[in-house]
Amino acid sequence: MPNSIAIDSPARTVRARAPAARYYRRFGPVERVMHAFLMLTFIGCALTGVPLLFADHAWATGIVKLMGGFQGAALIHRICAGVMTVVFVGHVIRVFVRAFMTEDWLSYFWGPNSLVPNLKDGQDIVGMFKWFLGKGPRPQFDRYTYWEKFDYWAVFWGMFIIGGSGFMLWFPMFFSEFLPGWVFNIAMIVHGEEALLAVGFIFTIHFFNGHLRPEKFPMDLVIFTGRLSEHELKDERPVEYARLVERGGLAAIQAPPPPAETVLFGRILGGIGLALGLITIFAILYSALF
Amino acid sequence: MRGLIMHTPRTNRLLPGLVALAALTLSLSLDAKPAPAAVAAADPNETCLMCHADPAAKSEGGKSIAVDAKVFAGSVHGQMQLKCTDCHSDVSAEKLPHAPKLKPANCATCHEEPVKEYLSTAHAKARAGGNMVAATCTDCHGKHDIQKSTEPASRTNLANREATCGACHGNDAVVKKANLPGGNIVAQYHDSIHGKKTNGKTADAAKAPTCTGCHGSHRILGKSDAKSRVNRENIAGMCGSCHQQVFSRFTASMHGQMRQAGNSAAPTCVDCHSAHRIQQHNTPQWQVDVINECGNCHGGLLTTYRDTYHGQVTKLGFTRVATCNSCHGAHEVLPASNPRSAISPENRVNTCRSCHPGANANFAAYKPHGNPRDRQGEPLLYYTRLFMVWLLIGVFSFFGLHTLLWLLRSLKEVREHRAGRGGH
Numbered sequence: 071m072p073n074s075i076a077i078d079s080p081a082r083t084v085r086a087r088a089p090a091a092r093y094y095r096r097f098g099p100v101e102r103v104m105h106a107f108l109m110l111t112f113i114g115c116a117l118t119g120v121p122l123l124f125a126d127h128a129w130a131t132g133i134v135k136l137m138g139g140f141q142g143a144a145l146i147h148r149i150c151a152g153v154m155t156v157v158f159v160g161h162v163i164r165v166f167v168r169a170f171m172t173e174d175w176l177s178y179f180w181g182p183n184s185l186v187p188n189l190k191d192g193q194d195i196v197g198m199f200k201w202f203l204g205k206g207p208r209p210q211f212d213r214y215t216y217w218e219k220f221d222y223w224a225v226f227w228g229m230f231i232i233g234g235s236g237f238m239l240w241f242p243m244f245f246s247e248f249l250p251g252w253v254f255n256i257a258m259i260v261h262g263e264e265a266l267l268a269v270g271f272i273f274t275i276h277f278f279n280g281h282l283r284p285e286k287f288p289m290d291l292v293i294f295t296g297r298l299s300e301h302e303l304k305d306e307r308p309v310e311y312a313r314l315v316e317r318g319g320l321a322a323i324q325a326p327p328p329p330a331e332t333v334l335f336g337r338i339l340g341g342i343g344l345a346l347g348l349i350t351i352f353a354i355l356y357s358a359l360f
Numbered sequence: 361m362r363g364l365i366m367h368t369p370r371t372n373r374l375l376p377g378l379v380a381l382a383a384l385t386l387s388l389s390l391d392a393k394p395a396p397a398a399v400a401a402a403d404p405n406e407t408c409l410m411c412h413a414d415p416a417a418k419s420e421g422g423k424s425i426a427v428d429a430k431v432f433a434g435s436v437h438g439q440m441q442l443k444c445t446d447c448h449s450d451v452s453a454e455k456l457p458h459a460p461k462l463k464p465a466n467c468a469t470c471h472e473e474p475v476k477e478y479l480s481t482a483h484a485k486a487r488a489g490g491n492m493v494a495a496t497c498t499d500c501h502g503k504h505d506i507q508k509s510t511e512p513a514s515r516t517n518l519a520n521r522e523a524t525c526g527a528c529h530g531n532d533a534v535v536k537k538a539n540l541p542g543g544n545i546v547a548q549y550h551d552s553i554h555g556k557k558t559n560g561k562t563a564d565a566a567k568a569p570t571c572t573g574c575h576g577s578h579r580i581l582g583k584s585d586a587k588s589r590v591n592r593e594n595i596a597g598m599c600g601s602c603h604q605q606v607f608s609r610f611t612a613s614m615h616g617q618m619r620q621a622g623n624s625a626a627p628t629c630v631d632c633h634s635a636h637r638i639q640q641h642n643t644p645q646w647q648v649d650v651i652n653e654c655g656n657c658h659g660g661l662l663t664t665y666r667d668t669y670h671g672q673v674t675k676l677g678f679t680r681v682a683t684c685n686s687c688h689g690a691h692e693v694l695p696a697s698n699p700r701s702a703i704s705p706e707n708r709v710n711t712c713r714s715c716h717p718g719a720n721a722n723f724a725a726y727k728p729h730g731n732p733r734d735r736q737g738e739p740l741l742y743y744t745r746l747f748m749v750w751l752l753i754g755v756f757s758f759f760g761l762h763t764l765l766w767l768l769r770s771l772k773e774v775r776e777h778r779a780g781r782g783g784h
Contacts, residue, residue: 256744267752
């Protein structure tokens, strides 16, 4: 069966069959660092922002007190927001610079390595639901699956919505020079609702898709180590694998297994992120239900 | 000069000593008329104390009937050298022993006015209704130990009134038993700004009201009584007797005007400050709590305030951000239509600037109570929120289903995978 379950974690692979394991590079250092910063700043914003939305609960007051009161929380929130904005803007600049430097910039945006959605993604969604219901084979994915693309663009949308409204609320004196007062009412609504969407999505759906589902449980370390095993590449991204084999690109991205300290670092960082995120979700669900 | 002032109960019980003492006292009294020692022994109080001085003396019903002559001597009545029979008028020195059951001492014999006042009070009415827990003269003033209220040790001294009223209104057992209105109001009062002042060591301690400062002493009337100082209609004036400036601001405010127009539901002092729990206005707890007091009447505005950053931060328990009175004023609150109001179009920018120095007209046009649930009034906010809500519902529904189905499918795969391996 081509879609057998990739339950081998990289660490276990290193120990169990080190000589035979082959690894391929999926994310470069820039992407890994970017994700780490995005993750940390996102959690920072969530922990300092969510308590405001559940201000009538004791846990919310407790968290904010831990951060040195609402001013401390606001400071952390703004530092995280600032760093996140820098990471985001840096990423966008990098994308366009790389596109510019690529000879065929059209394929940079529309090719198989692009995160831009295409027709196949729509077919894959239908295919996945068929597979869920046992009515078809698991779709053959390329480098990026549709849920990964959704995560990516959700950040884009979120950055504009939360970031835009957040900066308005951060610098009202500046924005009120040229924007009417009701814009701040809109900003307040949008910032809070979109925050719930982002926090709720990342800490449940993204966590499941990327880390918590049985095939990956408890987490997929590829974003921290940058490498995935040959086995994972073949099983989960067969279209990409086939193309690499066909065009002879495999050798170029082959890499040694991730060093133990990188794996450990990924486990700690990812573990902290998962734990904080899940605690936040439980607090939100608890507050919403009781 | 009236007979002898007794020194100790023990000497009184010893006739020889008494005679000697009487002689000594008489010899020391320069203006004393010459009188035989036998007259002193015949003093009515002396006669009473022959039985009542015994600390173990009990009535037939087992109640203590002991009188501490020294204590009585120190009381205002003792100092005035009243006879026992002045108060216990149904006892006659000629007919002893007296009847086992005596009438209560009649204070009205001398204190006619205060007793008349007392009879119209809540306490007297409760007693008349059979509630014998309710205070009568002796419960506040004492019995044989009555002191002038100017005496520091007096139960009715300003410094002791909290304890005197507290014997009932600050005693949980009594409060429960007699179902006293307001619960343990003395405990509430004790922690209030007034209680802290009167119990404090500052020079103005005596200026702060103790219980009687607001309720009166002999004229304590239930708050439902129109003549009561704590009746809803009279409270503002009563508080205003000390807080004159606040009173004049309140009178000019929307709330004050509504009250003057006969709207009894309009707030008066106690509606925001409470009666007995009154806190100093600049304590963080009060600043956070008073928001809810405003919300008791202005519920919708409280809800929309809670949607704002100001409202969220104060809900978390922190101050420094705007609360109701930061924008509306406290005692001087006026509707936006009044040019003198802090939130009138003329004054609004300046009001914002009191915290946000750079505020301009656009900034001040932010709606601090914009209600995104009000489609008619705030369509823009309403549809923005509606869009966001449906975006959330849409995303979570789709991916919730996606995740659930995926989880079930994956678990099935894992099980089949294991079963397959086990079969090898």
